[in-house]
Amino acid sequence: MRTARRILTYVLIAGLASTTASAQTGSGLDGDHAAVWYVRQAVCVVRLGDALLVFDYQEAVGMDDVTAATPRTLDHGLINPEDISDLDVFVFVTHAHGDHYDPVIFEWQGEIENLTYVIGWEEQPQSHCERFVGADADCLTMGGLRATTKVGGLQVYTIDSDHNDIPEVAYLVRHDDWVVYHNGDYMADHVADYAYLKSINDRIDVAFVSGLPGRRWPHLARAVHLAREFAVPELFAMHFRDREMCETFVAEVAADGVTAEVHCPTAPGQRFVVMKGGGGQ
Numbered sequence: 001m002r003t004a005r006r007i008l009t010y011v012l013i014a015g016l017a018s019t020t021a022s023a024q025t026g027s028g029l030d031g032d033h034a035a036v037w038y039v040r041q042a043v044c045v046v047r048l049g050d051a052l053l054v055f056d057y058q059e060a061v062g063m064d065d066v067t068a069a070t071p072r073t074l075d076h077g078l079i080n081p082e083d084i085s086d087l088d089v090f091v092f093v094t095h096a097h098g099d100h101y102d103p104v105i106f107e108w109q110g111e112i113e114n115l116t117y118v119i120g121w122e123e124q125p126q127s128h129c130e131r132f133v134g135a136d137a138d139c140l141t142m143g144g145l146r147a148t149t150k151v152g153g154l155q156v157y158t159i160d161s162d163h164n165d166i167p168e169v170a171y172l173v174r175h176d177d178w179v180v181y182h183n184g185d186y187m188a189d190h191v192a193d194y195a196y197l198k199s200i201n202d203r204i205d206v207a208f209v210s211g212l213p214g215r216r217w218p219h220l221a222r223a224v225h226l227a228r229e230f231a232v233p234e235l236f237a238m239h240f241r242d243r244e245m246c247e248t249f250v251a252e253v254a255a256d257g258v259t260a261e262v263h264c265p266t267a268p269g270q271r272f273v274v275m276k277g278g279g280g281q
Contacts, residue, residue, distance in 0.1 A: 029049075029273070031049065031176065031177070031276075032275060032276045033273055033274065033276070034047060034048050034205070034206065034274050034276075035271060035272070035273055036271070036273075036274055037074055037075070037269055037270065037271050037272075038238065038263075038265035038268075038269075038270055038272075039057070039074075039269055040062035040063070040077055041056070041058065041062045041099045041238065041239060042055070042094075042099065042100050042182075042183075042184060042238050043055065043056050043057050043058060044056070044182060044208045044236065044238060045074065045079075046180055046206060047087075048175045048176065048178050048180075049175075049176065050087055051087065051088045051154070051175055052084055052087045052089045052090070053154075053175070053180060054079070054089065054090065054091045054092065054105075055092045055094070055171070055182040055184075055208065056092070056093060056100040056101065056182070056184060057079060057091065057102060057104075057105050058099060058100060058102035059078070059102055060102055061099040062268070065268060066078070066268075073269070074269055074271075075269045075271055076269045077267075077268025078269070079108075081107075081111035081112050082111060084112060085111055085112050085113060087112075087114070088114045088152055088153070089112050089114065089115050089116070090116045090118060090151070090152065090154060090173075091105050091108075091116070091117045092118045092120070092156075092173075092182065093105075093117070093118070093119050093120060093128075094169050094170065094171065094182065094184025094185065094186070095120065095121060095166050095167065095184060096121070096166060096168075097168075097185065105117070106132040106133065109133065109134055109136050109137045112137075115136070115137040115138070116139070116140070116151055116152055117129065117133060117138070117139040118139075118140050118142060118149075118151070118171075119139065119140065119142065120142050120158055120167075120168065120169035121143065121167035121168060121169065122141050122142075122144070122167075123141075127141045128141070129141050138151065138152075142156070142158050142169065146158060146159060146160065146193075146196060153175060153176075154174065154175050155173070156173050156174075157171070157173075157197065157200055158170065158171060158172075159172075159186060159188070159194075159196065159197065160188065160193075161184075161185070161187050161188040162188075163185075163187045163188065168184055168185055168186060169184060169186065170184050170193075171184070172197050172204070174201065178205050178206070178276070179204045180204070180205065180206045180207075180208075181204045181206070181207040181208065181209075181226065181230075181232075182207075183207075183208060183210055183222075183238075185210070187217075187219075187222075190218070190221075190222045190225060190226070194229050194230075195229075197230075198229055198230065201230075202230065202231075203230050203231055203232075204226070204230040204231075205233065205234065205277075206234045206274060207227070207230070207232045207234070207235050207236065208236045208238050209222070209223040209235060209237065210223070210237075210238065210239045210240075211237025211238055211239060211245070211249040211250075212239065212240060212245070212249060213245060213249040213251075213252050214248075214252075220249065220253070220256075223235065223249075224253060224258055227260045232260050233260055233274075233277055234260065234261055235253070235258075235260040235261065235262045236263045236265070236272075237249055237250065237262060237263065237264055243264060243266065246264035249262075249264075250262045250264060260278075
């Protein structure tokens with residue numbers, strides 16, 4: 001079955017291989033398929049119909065391969081707001097560390113007609129929404145434990161972590177019949193928090209998790225528990241140091257009996273097309 005899914009995915013990617021802006025953001029996908037880009041670090045982008053979900057975008061860390069000659073396109077690991085100006089763009093920030101948050105995201109205002117920022121923590125005395133967002137964009141601050149909000153056809157839920165005294169969240173996002181999870185640097189009581197998320201939705205279609213192997217930190221155990229509890233078909237490793245580390249993570253996840261397709265992106269902006277229920281490359 002996976003072979004058939006991969007063949008279909010190759011066909012879809014070939015059909016999308018164009019230099020136009022709309023092709024770069026995955027136009028033409030039907031409701032059973034989503035386009036996924038792994039940009040760098042924890043930067044992940046998902047195209048669901050006319051909605052583009054951008055998680056933890058930044059242009060500060062992991063930019064060694066970027067030069068002045070690098071095309072500013074999503075397929076090269078950079079976002080040009082003009083290329084996504086016709087989409088409903090939702091920009092999620094899990095926490096304030098520089099490898100997850102870059103104020104450059106607020107420069108997209110005025111270039112994207114339907115733009116919403118979702119900030120996962122509440123700052124005082126003045127929030128990022130108050131400091132950076134004008135009248136031409138929406139901005140939500142998700143303060144409080146296990147916050148939830150509905151915006152632009154999305155239902156958004158958070159679980160919370162502050163393991164290094166930095167408030168941060170992981171996101172569960174529902175759009176139509178798709179459910180996406182982005183872990184950020186969340187590292188709290190995942191057993192209790194995943195039970196809470198499962199009371200909301202018993203499956204996740206696409207999950208982005210920390211691709212760090214080994215038992216010293218709970219990243220592997222958390223990813224395995226998530227994949228099992230929510231029958232996740234598409235698991236994307238992020239935040240790994242190199243390809244070898246990611247491949248070790250994949251092997252350890254499989255050794256724990258997880259059957260999800262675990263992806264190790266090899267280049268900034270690498271694009272995948274995934275089918276609902278599994279099947280991607």
